[in-house]
Amino acid sequence: MKVGFIGLGVMGRPMALHLQRAGHELHVWARRPASAAGLPAILHATPAELGRACEVVFTVITSSADVDAVALGPDGLIEGMAPGSVLIDCSTIAPDVARRIADELGRTGIAMLDAPVSGGAQGAIDATLAIMAGGDAAVLERVRPLLDCLGKRIVHVGPNGAGQVAKACNQMIMVAAIQAAAEAMHLARAAGVDCGKVRDALAGGSAGSRVLDVMGQRMVERDFAAGIEARLHHKDFGLVLEAARKSGVPVPLTAAVAQQLNSLMAQGWGGDDTASLLRVLEVNS
Helix, strand or coil: CEEEEECCCCCHHHHHHHHHHCCCEEEEECCCHHHHCCCCCEECCCHHHHHHHCCEEEECCCCHHHHHHHHHCCCCHHHCCCCCCEEEECCCCCHHHHHHHHHHHHCCCCEEEECCEECHHHHHHHCCEEEEEECCHHHHHHHHHHHCCCEEEEEEEECCCHHHHHHHHHHHHHHHHHHHHHHHHHHHHHCCCCHHHHHHHHHCCCCCCHHHHHHHHHHHHCCCCCCCEHHHHHHHHHHHHHHHHHHCCCCHHHHHHHHHHHHHHHCCCCCCEHHHHHHHHHHCC
16 A cells, blocks of 8 residues: 655654565655655655555544644645545544634545554554544454554544543553652652562562553663653643543542653753652652
């Protein structure tokens, strides 16, 4: 297929390469053309131009406003994509924005899936992402062979917006677990106990988790270089809290973790890994 890709960052670039290696003709548009350097792809001047050349377009970009602009703005995808084509947005954005974009595209015959992903940079590199899809089930089945190039678990959650709700739930649980790991490592160190041995002991019991394996090890080694930048989790928690407010749902633990992310950002660590939640505890002790 002729497949477009917009968003060639830590997650997007390996995802795009998987599609190209699977035999699909890769087309890209990049806000910063340097990010497309070295890709075996056809470069386009605007999203609209890319949309005219492709049957399916993927987006993996930062914010709700970014996705809205790329999809619906001047020279956006809506001006180029043909009826029957599909936008697959793998970004993490607000559920109501995903629904609105899908509605606008649908009026011109363009289908959309909100299909945010989980698994981090390594999951993108290994093509083992979890993909949470919102949209029409028949559209998902049409593009499933493309998604199979990217992930190991592809779940149709429900209509447009449902994928983003699932991703919000994912972020709530994951970042709360990072905060819990940070508090555990902070307590161990304050008590004079070897954090690495505590992590090893916990990993074999009911507290064991991928978060403890990966983020706990980062905390033990004090490796705060970004895997996924903490500012992105901070952004995601803003979306989660807004979705909870609109639904009238109390989320007390999420609100507390959001305050820790606020403190992290205030320390200037937004470009570092979210394992830096440990450092937030240390500076506030």
